[in-house]
């Protein structure tokens with residue numbers, strides 16, 4: 001797989017200043033077209049391996065609707081081309097590009113850049 | 128600018144605001160409403176009992192009035208009108224000037240003067256406050272009655288049933304709904320209602336409402352008595368004409384403000400509309416005529432005097448406690464020479480009557496009970512004086528395998544002037560215009576552009592048909608598609624997957640879809656593939672709905688619950704102790720479920736494989752509580768122990784549950800087997816229910832508990848076990864093949880063209896010739912059954928999918944518990 005050797009960065013549409021690239025896990029730890037949860041300091045981050053689009057996304061694991069740590073278990077998909085994740089609890093969907101809630105008036109979620117380097121998933125944080 | 132003051136913010140008053148504003152921005156609109164909230168949907172008041180909130184019922188939120196520049200004073204009663212000065216006065220002392228005044232004061236429930244009506248425990252059924260009072264009081268009592276067996280009375284009776292009360296209906300007339308239906312129809316309806324647990328007392332003249340302080344019973348003129356603890360009076364309505372009377376406007380001796388064709392009172396600046404108005408000696412107690420009046424007044428005020436009110440067709444169709452009732456045109460023809468054609472099947476609870484003109488050319492009216500599917504078209508035939516077919520009886524009798532179509536053909540035959548939506552007065556021509564000229568292609572689109580279907584909703588099926596036919600005539604293919612990623616219905620995808628042998632979601636999306644999929648099509652396709660191939664669902668874990676993905680039910684806090692299968696609710700003491708031991712070890716909250724098994728809550732995702740490893744070792748299998756699949760077959764103890772039982776219901780339930788375990792379907796499936804007519808297993812509330820008879824089994828299908836309960840319908844009687852299973856095989860496979868995603872069997876049947884009779888034809892008469900194929904398909908699924916949890920427990924790669932963090936073995940520390948009656952429970956998420 002050529003992707004394993006190259007460095008590839010996936011930046012969300014929301015500007016974030018990256019000071020730390022956190023090496024999370026090998027790409028094979030993330031299911032295809034699905035997500036898994038990464039622990040960074042005290043934080044839970046949902047990381048999605050969107051194989052179908054050849055893209056990676058990361059966002060907070062907390063669904064703001066009922067304050068549940070579950071977005072990594074959500075289902076990925078798209079609406080009119082916009083990549084999104086649906087929370088398993090009540091199917092609130094959030095754009096993986098902007099973090100915006102797409103089907104309700106919930107607040108947005110934080111999204112983070114992802115970098116694939118040497119077959120490992122790195123997530124970009126400000127601190 | 129003209130200043131319009133509207134007294135009363137009910138459904139009709141609200142409609143006037145809407146109509147006025149849409150006609151002109153150049154009038155000032157001021158509304159006074161006595162009730163504490165803006166106008167709400169009184170027609171659907173009873174849905175308050177099934178979960179609608181007061182906010183859901185609002186016709187429009189308070190902000191709508193602001194946005195439309197309408198001044199709304201809620202909680203303010205208008206108490207006086209000074210016609211000379213053209214001012215009104217409210218109970219708060221406010222004075223207001225008007226150029227035009229519109230009285231939309233509605234009506235109140237009529238309460239007859241009977242000894243004791245003032246007692247505690249006597250209620251009426253009209254406002255949200257009334258309902259709140261009824262709900263509060265019902266908690267303290269067990270037996271209730273409704274006085275009045277009319278439309279509203281029966282609706283109130285349903286409310287009492289929903290509140291869990293023993294329910295009686297007391298009617299003065301010798302039949303139910305005396306204004307809409309005849310004696311024979313009443314008999315069929317009464318029979319149906321009594322099956323639902325409502326006791327009906329006809330021809331009862333209530334003399335007094337007895338009790339010592341609070342209500343204890345009713346005494347009737349014939350000397351009999353009825354013990355009850357609460358009473359809802361629904362004896363008709365009284366137009367609210369007190370304000371009109373006080374200012375010397377003409378009123379009817381039996382109540383109501385007299386109006387002319389222009390809805391004007393005897394003061395040319397004052398109109399009256401809705402249920403407070405009397406036109407031609409008649410109060411129009413329905414929303415549709417009220418809306419029509421609002422439209423006419425809005426026109427007059429804005430300078431269009433052409434349209435007048437000329438009475439209104441009072442035909443009605445409704446679902447009363449799950450029973451269809453329709454009454455249209457002249458239902459009785461007491462004073463018109465006519466020939467009635469009657470069809471009656473008391474066992475099935477169906478009664479239909481149509482009145483044909485003496486020359487056999489026209490339909491004059493009729494009554495439908497138990498099956499009102501032809502209501503819309505019959506009603507249209509009357510309203511448009513459409514010619515009758517040669518054999519008019521086919522209109523109500525059908526030919527057994529009646530496949531829809533009829534209604535469709537009927538819509539085609541309607542003239543353009545035919546009124547389709549009576550609430551909003553929308554004609555066929557207007558709807559067709561929207562479709563052909565304005566590019567509208569969906570019912571939602573038509574609702575937005577014309578407001579059709581937004582009142583009582585009764586015309587929705589007709590609008591649906593019209594849309595379909597019109598689009599088809601334009602050469603459009605009309606189809607139900609799954610979502611933006613697939614231009615196919617679920618049934619079409621079923622065939623594609625099966626015929627082309629497609630085994631993965633990605634392959635299907637590549638070949639027949641577009642985009643990246645979503646949370647609608649992924650689980651739907653997952654379910655289809657499970658129903659067709661029955662491969663281990665975790666081979667495609669990320670297209671499974673979250674519960675299926677982790678083979679457990681996600682609960683508040685993000686933990687899961689674990690439900691092993693306990694077929695038929697039968698369990699050995701050893702296995703029972705095993706569950707106890709395992710639950711204790713992992714500190715799980717345990718509860719008995721409604722399906723006669725045990726649910727263990729509070730397992731973290733990472734604990735699931737360990738817990739299941741122990742359960743599997745004890746001989747348990749997955750209960751599939753997480754899947755859209757067979758849940759349980761509930762059973763009563765049956766003839767093995769019970770002195771009443773006539774068949775061994777437990778053995779049959781175990782057999783059936785073992786047969787269909789793991790079967791995935793468009794939605795969850797539940798079954799039950801009762802050992803005798805007493806029905807302790809509640810089989811009639813299940814997707815398929817079996818009740819023992821002394822000759823074999825009766826099979827019921829398409830029942831449903833849930834938000835909108837529906838009793839299962841009797842499919843066959845007195846069949847042996849083998850035949851019973853054969854029919855269930857066919858029934859389930861046919862449902863799996865044809866239902867839309869997430870549609871329970873009850874809803875599926877409701878939508879199935881031809882309904883139960885058609886289903887009977889397919890399953891029992893094998894009218895489509897697919898019986899054997901369906902049985903084979905079921906055999907295939909049964910032969911490939913596997914316990915998903917056993918496979919996971921044995922496979923380290925699958926087990927690894929249950930870790931909470933991919934980069935740490937830590938458990939999720941965000942899960943918090945509180946203690947409740949000695950067990951753990953998650954912290955309430957509203958308090959987080």
Ligand SMILES: Cc1cc2nc3c(=O)[nH]c(=O)nc-3n(C[C@H](O)[C@H](O)[C@H](O)COP(=O)(O)OP(=O)(O)OC[C@H]3O[C@@H](n4cnc5c(N)ncnc54)[C@H](O)[C@@H]3O)c2cc1C
Nearest residue numbers: 135137138139161169204205232233234401402412413414
């Ligand atoms: C349970 C139930 C079910 C029904 N089901 C159906 C159905 O299926 N189909 C159907 O067509 N119809 C149905 N109806 C009837 C329908 O609700 C009425 O026809 C409709 O509400 C009449 O509207 P309205 O605006 O004339 O009167 P209302 O809705 O009664 O509104 C009048 C308003 O004016 C207020 N008011 C009165 N006097 C004053 C005053 N002096 N100052 C200020 N405010 C005042 C009242 O408080 C009230 O809020 C049902 C009614 C009920 C109660």
